[in-house]
Amino acid sequence: MYTRKFKIILAFLLILSTHFAYSQKKFTVVLDAGHGGSDHGANRSYSDIGRIAEKDITLAIVLKIGRMLEKNKDFKVIYTRKIDEFPSLSDRTNLANRSKADLFVSVHCNSSQRPTAYGTETFVQGPDQNDTNLEVAKRENDVIYLDEKDKQTFGTYDARSPESLIALKLQQSKYLESSLLLGGLVENNFVNKDKRSSRGVWQKNLHVLRMNAMPSVLIETGFINHPEESHYLASEKGQDEISESIYDAIIDYKKAIDRKSGGPVATKKPEPEKKEEVPLKNDFRILLMTSAIKYNEDDPALKGLNYILPLKENGIYKYYYSVTNMASIRDINIKTAKDAGFRNAYAVGFMPNQKLNTGYYTIEVYTGKDKLSANSFILQTLKDAEREKNNGLFYYTYGKAASLEDAVKLQKELEAKGIKNTVIQKINK
Structure with missing residues (x-):
């Protein structure tokens, strides 16, 4: 009799602990600082501030985003790198997939042969929409040739083949809607909060996004070759504003997802009390x-x-x-x-x-x-x-x-x- 009661109590405690663990599951965000180590990414030298490199700016921004998210009990943060090293694209995507992440955010800086090019843009995985962003795709995808593992994983992929295009459409459609939602929130914050110029949200065939089994975005935070924008990217003020806009977009993204799924709504850092939104008649x-x-x-x-x-x-x-x-x-x-x-x-x-x-x-x-x-x-x-x-x-x-x-x-x-x-x-x- 005692043994039977003990088993019932044990089963109840197991169910309770399982429910508690499930209810405490954190929203996992993988933050990816583009480039790193021997891969400097885009870089330029200026007489007043010296040489600036994409790998340093992306790491600074990602660490700022991460520190803000880590203060929020709803989130778990995973970094593809926290120091000046070069994880392969395979390592980055494998880490996100193994972690069963809810979101993958890759931060980059842009560059162009045209010195007048400036502004932010965010990319989600999908077939190329037009030819206006071929420079971005070529520059970001060329990274696969820096690592032997990436050559094996991505090198045989032919974006021109019908089989690859079909596979790409099937893969990207599952997470496209959520990725577009986050991309839109990021670009909206850049424009409305930071008064930046946005070049929009685009679908692009980028290797660092293609292998991810979760909503993913690649954010180009500005052009390093543009004299004014490069100084903004290298400044503490610019990095603070960019990281906070991305952080706020992640928070708002989770809120929107939670509203649809009925899950717990993420919280931002304390803000002035706002009036509760009233449902519309229609x-x-x-x-x-x-x-x-x-x-x-x-x-x-x-x-x-x-x-x-x-x-x-x-x-x-x-x-x-x-x-x-x-x-x-x-x-x-x-x-x-x-x-x-x-x-x-x-x-x-x-x-x-x-x-x-x-x-x-x-x-x-x-x-x-x-x-x-x-x-x-x-x-x-x-x-x-x-x-x-x-x-x-x-x-x-x-x-x-x-x-x-x-x-x-x-x-x-x-x-x-x-x-x-x-x-x-x-x-x-």
């Missing part, structure tokens, strides 16, 4: 684009964004991203959409649970040139599906809903039955 979705073409949720046209709601009206598909009734989250969602490449994205308000006075919503479950056979999974599952042919295409719809919320609920019920890539269609009468 729900806001971000309209990405309108098209006569139906895109599935994993289509490259949607640029890796999740939480996409397609709505069809009068034969036109409208693609909306995310939904919120908080102004701060709405603004973050607009920024994320624009950074993903939807430069004309804007917020559209929807009255919650508004029923259509005339008309209804239905679910478009199939569109195609071929008619579904009676033995198809869709028709076997949905006996009451309706068929219509228009302009040589067959359209199958199912159900009726009075409000958008009811239509979304019906759509999720169909997804649970295995019918995916459906579209909510608004029927006006």
Whole structure:
């Protein structure tokens, strides 16, 4: 009897300790100071301040960010280097992956053959969007030739091959949305807090980001070859402002992620008390684009964004991203959409649970040139599906809903039955 009670108590304590450990899990950030050791990175000499090197500036900024994060009980900080040494790109990414990090932040300084180039920019992993940043990609990727391990790991990768491009798109899409969110927050802080000039957030095929199994950004904090900006980068004031802007972006990033997941919200250092944000009357979705073409949720046209709601009206598909009734989250969602490449994205308000006075919503479950056979999974599952042919295409719809919320609920019920890539269609009468 005593043994049985002891086992029950022991099991209870084990469950309690496991729950406590899980609830105490810290948000792990890997901070990467670019270059180091024999790799000086970008460097310039000036008559008044002497020679400055990228490796020294990035280390100074990273250590400042780390000290601030280490004071926050919600965070665990891991450094790829804390001294003047050169960890290989493989060592940096392996460290982040082994640590099961939640975030990877690589800090760099920019350089250009044009002495007038200046400003900040942040890169996330993805296929190159255009040719304007080839200098950055070449300079950062050339580091692989400094280390034998990197040559083996990255040297055989051919960005021009179809296989590599497919693998790259699959890999980057998983973390693209979160990486873009952090990149947008960083650049926004540089502009609004530090009054810097931002060159934007870009997708780029960078080796130090490609192998990471977590949201990752590479931040170019400014141009070492620009006379004024280089002095700012080398100054204590400049490094303090840059590190604090990145720190604040990491805090705000975790807050946004926690709001979506329902986890504990990160805290900043004490600030003046602010009024609690009041929910808006309308729900806001971000309209990405309108098209006569139906895109599935994993289509490259949607640029890796999740939480996409397609709505069809009068034969036109409208693609909306995310939904919120908080102004701060709405603004973050607009920024994320624009950074993903939807430069004309804007917020559209929807009255919650508004029923259509005339008309209804239905679910478009199939569109195609071929008619579904009676033995198809869709028709076997949905006996009451309706068929219509228009302009040589067959359209199958199912159900009726009075409000958008009811239509979304019906759509999720169909997804649970295995019918995916459906579209909510608004029927006006």
